[in-house]
Amino acid sequence: MRVEDQPGSHGMPAKAGIDFPRMSGSSVSGSPARGSTFARGAALVLLGFGAFQATAAALRAITPWPEDYGLRPKRDWFVERKDQFDILFVGSSRMFRGIDPRIVDAELARAGVAGEHGPLRSFNFGVGGMLRFESAYVLDELLAEKPARLRVVVMEGEAWDPTTDFLKNTWSSRSVFWHDWERTRLALHSVALVDLSPTERLERSWLHLQLCGMKLFNMGQGARIVTNLLGESRDPFQRSLTHEQIAVAAGYQPYEDFMAPGPTTWEAMLTNDPGHGIEIQDRVRGGNERAPDLAHYNVTALEGQKARVHAAGATFVVLLNPGDQGAPEERALAERGDVEHLLDYNRPDLYPGYWAPKARIDDFHLSRTSAEELSKAVAAELARILRPGG
Amino acid sequence: MLFTEGRFFLLFAAAFGLYWSLQSNRLRKLWLLLCSCVFYGAWDWRFLGLMFVSITLDYGIGRGLEAVKTDRGRRTWLTISVVANLGILGFFKYFGFFVDSAVALLQSIGLDVGARTLNVVLPVGISFYTFQSMSYTIDVYRRHMRAVRSYTDFALFVAFFPQLVAGPIVRAVDFLPQLDRVRTWRDDVQVRAALGLFLMGFVKKACVADGIAAAIDPVYVAPLAWDAASHWLALALYTIQVYCDFSGYSDMAIATAGLLGYQLTKNFDWPLLATDITDWWRRWHISLSTWFRDYLYYPLGGNRLGTVRTYVNLWIVFFLCGLWHGAQWKYVIWGVMCGTYLITHRLWSQSELGSRPSGRARALIGWVLTTFGVMMWWPVFRGLDFTRSGQQIEILFGWSPGGQRNLGAWWYAGLAAMLLVHMGTRARLGGAGLARLPDWAWALGYGVCAALAAAFTASGYQPFVYFQF
Known part of the structure; x- marks a missing residue:
């Protein structure tokens, strides 16, 4: 067949490709009036979208909290006993491995600080890898349970840093689960504040929006829902505490109980590299002396969190653990009144013991003995805060 | 994207x-x-x-x-x-x-x-x-x-x-x-068919293929750690994975074009039900196999120049088809295997034995042999290197003991379920009932299915297997 004989500018008629099965009413068009066709189509789209949203909401309601690093067992344990605790510590593994509630409670009792129900009880809600936005979400969820006796919330001092790459677990359930509308809005606000190139800003914003979409649509959560219903949920990193372990130390676990000290500990590290400890201390000192850059700090997020803690009838306290970086912003915020109580132990000159060879497991985590020291010091500060007029 | x-x-x-x-x-x-x-x-x-x-x-x-x-x-x-x-x-x-x-x-x-x-x-x-x-x-x-x-x-x-x-x-x-x-909405777009096809493609790719990938990728990373049963299961599952990955993408492509009023050519025709290897290539990646047929095999003379030349032509076509899939020797070997399979099948079907048995028994035996043959090219095609491909083959046939790890019994049930669904969709089971649904019920059902599909995607994004080709 000669192509010149064919109609159309390309010389060939359209050949049928995929054989779509014909279905009755397979198009939203078909009625004579264009306007009514559009209205009918729009109504069907809305109907479908509504069914999608309703199903997604139902699935969201039965999606368990992530198991990773023991987040969910801790939450479940706490919620079952939420009315037994007066003080709540929230933060990352530095909090988890750094504050022993048993010591805090004992010190407060010795200082004569008690509540209406008797001695004060504290709970350590530190979880490995829980950075600021996640801990803010977790705190809100815990506050939503309305713990009746809650008097103090101690948050780990950390910037609302949206550039942190979720500890290289960008698409994990732990990254998805806190991306509700409110936290996503805060994250986007932080992205707008930090110093990034336009491309990076766009990419970072898009990442948070994607994670929010994944949260809203339960992307990838189906398998977790099923394993949870089958009772087979477990921490993939095997760092979960059992309910019995949580009960023993109210959420705290010294690093030594998780991992026997070995050649990778701080002491061995300093033996091999004596300059390392000095280097860390110098870094903390240098960081502390740096001019605070509050233009990049999401004060709005901090204010919101503080307001929610106050609304729950509790006092908002920020704790700076002895770490490996300076934190001048928190200090500046405290000085201008945005943080009402700052417990600052990130000062090598004032507290050199926290950087001693036996005081740490690694750059970030304290050893058992240091954690006990820090717990006593924090308890003393809390006693001061909780006394009338404190 | x-x-x-x-x-x-x-x-x-x-x-x-x-x-x-x-x-x-x-x-x-x-x-x-x-x-x-x-x-x-x-x-x-x-x-x-x-x-x-x-x-x-x-x-x-x-x-x-x-x-x-x-x-x-x-x-x-x-x-x-x-x-x-x-x-x-x-x-x-x-x-x-x-x-x-x-x-x-x-x-x-x-x-x-x-x-x-x-x-x-x-x-x-x-x-x-x-x-x-x-x-x-x-x-x-x-x-x-x-x-x-x-x-x-x-x-x-x-x-x-x-x-x-x-x-x-x-x-x-x-x-x-x-x-x-x-293009007009009224004449060129079949909304329900296109949306249904897109959702089916999404489920194939994001739920099935990615889910299987997460389970069997470790088998190919460290073959020695897995037992023989797991290796056989991994081969069968990879057959499903690569089919769902690629045909799922094609479904979404066809559906997306369909929503804009354009028709694309069909790319897959239930290849997992093929009863011989020639049949497989008629059903698998149709747009590529017909491209090679029309622009290479026919110009080389096709089957018009005698038996030997036909086999040589087939062999050349699949050698180049393998090379098209990737710039690695494993794809070349895979292509040669495909060509050899086809030549063997032609020889067999032209022999006296090739006409026996007939009927359903022939179809069943043909399906088993074809599926086995297809599975046997995956150690080369999917293997990360020739050492690990060899290790997998040795474990598969018991020449090497293999490790202790196993994929778990659930995957056998899953494999059977996936094959049944494949056969069910081929027979268009439930299709008539679906077609009779009023639009409002269809929209409601679609919304529910889409939400379930989103929930059951494998966590995280994985690139399409065929993007590398």
Whole structure:
């Protein structure tokens, strides 16, 4: 067949490709009036979208909290006993491995600080890898349970840093689960504040929006829902505490109980590299002396969190653990009144013991003995805060 | 940008919304071309330049073919097109492979040539759009169609985003005529069919293929750690994975084009139910196998030049088909295996034994043998290197004990369920009932199914297996 004989500018008629099965009413068009066709189509789209949203909401309601690093067992344990605790510590593994509630409670009792129900009880809600936005979400969820006796919330001092790459677990359930509308809005606000190139800003914003979409649509959560219903949920990193372990130390676990000290500990590290400890201390000192850059700090997020803690009838306290970086912003915020109580132990000159060879497991985590020291010091500060007029 | 990503849904919403609100066909095509550039540029905007080099080249050659009247002149234009297209593909896809292979060969005979290889980045989908673009000039040369006058039309034919990076490989004679007239919602779009196909493709890719990948990838990383049963199961599951991955992508591509009023060619026809290896290749990646048939096998003489020449032609076609899949020796070996399978099947079916048994028993035995044969090429195709491919084969046949780890009993049930679903969809079970549903019930059901599909995606995004080809 000669192509010149064919109609159309390309010389060939359209050949049928995929054989779509014909279905009755397979198009939203078909009625004579264009306007009514559009209205009918729009109504069907809305109907479908509504069914999608309703199903997604139902699935969201039965999606368990992530198991990773023991987040969910801790939450479940706490919620079952939420009315037994007066003080709540929230933060990352530095909090988890750094504050022993048993010591805090004992010190407060010795200082004569008690509540209406008797001695004060504290709970350590530190979880490995829980950075600021996640801990803010977790705190809100815990506050939503309305713990009746809650008097103090101690948050780990950390910037609302949206550039942190979720500890290289960008698409994990732990990254998805806190991306509700409110936290996503805060994250986007932080992205707008930090110093990034336009491309990076766009990419970072898009990442948070994607994670929010994944949260809203339960992307990838189906398998977790099923394993949870089958009772087979477990921490993939095997760092979960059992309910019995949580009960023993109210959420705290010294690093030594998780991992026997070995050649990778701080002491061995300093033996091999004596300059390392000095280097860390110098870094903390240098960081502390740096001019605070509050233009990049999401004060709005901090204010919101503080307001929610106050609304729950509790006092908002920020704790700076002895770490490996300076934190001048928190200090500046405290000085201008945005943080009402700052417990600052990130000062090598004032507290050199926290950087001693036996005081740490690694750059970030304290050893058992240091954690006990820090717990006593924090308890003393809390006693001061909780006394009338404190 | 993957079809399962949020940003694709945003791009498509914008493309769809403005496309259908424009009245002018010219503006619509320009808009689709712009959207296609955004889609492709999302990987790396520099790839766009290369694609437009191919587009401009073949557009110009098409015009040249139309202009010259002598056969010699036409052959010259065609030669330029084939050499230029294969040259571009060869440089970007095979340069490093050939240099590395040559260096390795010379080193094996004691010559250290110390050659430097260029770190050439492989543009996404280059194999697909090069073949598509080249088929156009060949069709114009063969006078199967006239050269297209509009540059926009030709650019859109090559760059049309639903099929740009992983097919189906569209023929110009099928697609370009669709650009001649304004597509209408009423006549050219079957909403329920297209949306249903998209959801099915999404489930295949994001739920089934990615879910299987997460389970069996470790088997290929460390074959020695797994027992023989797991290796057999992994081969069967990989058959499902690669089918769902690629046909799922094709489904989404066809559905996306369908929502814009365009038809793409069917790419898969229930290949997992094939009862012989020739049948398999009629059902698997149809747009590629027919491309090789029409533009390579037939020009080589097909089966018209005697038995031996037919086998040689088949072997050449599948050798090149393997090379098309990737610049690695494993794909070449895989292609040779495919060619050998086909030749063996032809020999068998032409023999006296080939006609027995008949009926259902033949179909069943054929299905078992075909499935086994297909599974046996995966250790090479999927294996990370020849050492691990060899380890897997040794464990499969009991020549090596293998490890202790196993994939778990649930996967056997899952495999059986997936095969039953495959057979059910082939038989269109429930299709009549679905078609009778009123639109409101269909919309409600679709919303529920879409939410469930989203929930049951494998966590995280995984690139499509076929993007690498």
